[in-house]
Amino acid sequence: MAKKSSVYGVSVPRHARSSASSFMHVQTAFCTMQVLFSLIGLVCSVVLVNKLHEALNAEQMGWKTSPEAKTFEETSSHAISQMVAQFVAAVILGSCFVMCARSLLQGRGNHNGLTCCACLEGCCSVLYLLEGVSFVVAFIGLMELQNAISDPAAYCENAKNNFITSQANNSGFPQVSTPPLPPQAVMEAQASQVAPGDNKAACMEVVESLQAPLMIAAAILCMGAIFAICTACLCCAGAKFACDTQQDLAESDSDDDEDLLDNSYY
Secondary structure (H helix, E strand, O other): OOOEEEEOOEEEEHHHHHHHHHHHHHHHHHHHHHHHHHHHHHHHHHHHHHHHHHHHOOHHHOOOOOHHHHHHHHHHHHHHHHHHHHHHHHHHHHHHHHHHHHHOOOOOOOHHHHHHHHHHHHHHHHHHHHHHHHHHHHHHHHHHHHHHOOOHHHHHHHHHHHHHHHHHHOOOOOOOOOOOOOHHHHHHHHHHOOOOOOOHHHHHHHHHHOHHHHHHHHHHHHHHHHHHHHHHHHHHHHHHHHHHHHHHHHHHHHHHHHHHHHHHHO
């Protein structure tokens, strides 16, 4: 009989101790990563919602009395509730996941379970890698938006001019093969419509108030990309160590069977 060693409270053959320990370390790190990311996501979501409240409750926007305010309140509350549920699920399912991984090391005949675990973790590594790439793409897009409103004065002036031009081009003047609109037409459209950028100070205040929520959202995406890529690496390592453990346990079982045959022969 092969000598035994303890790995996470499970008795395994001594020569399989290294691979089994690495396998369990990776599973524990994976579950810890999920719990940690859920907790950080919950905290960042609460901060982001509060910052959005501050931005949208600006008096110049009249947000407090708008019908959209109630919808935003309900949506933000639902989102935070989902994050809390995700954190609780990560803690519970993570514990169950570690227990299941531990059970794969117990007893004989669990080789198929370790093989399935290796295949599953290999697939998860690809999915998490794709998730990390999507986070990176979203982060780049958000950074472009942040750069576009980095100068509130220029952004509000540009928004005002674009609004006036679009209103002038759609205010009933001929649209087919006509020369550019005369200055008087642009002035009439400007007088008949109220552009969002007319109150430049209010526009600048709103744009500035959106800077903090965008930065927090960018931080969340950045952390999400890092966690997803790290999790993909952990899953890849878990698949490797699961295969190594399966091979070591299979060799140990084969050696034990040979010892039993030799003892029965003598």
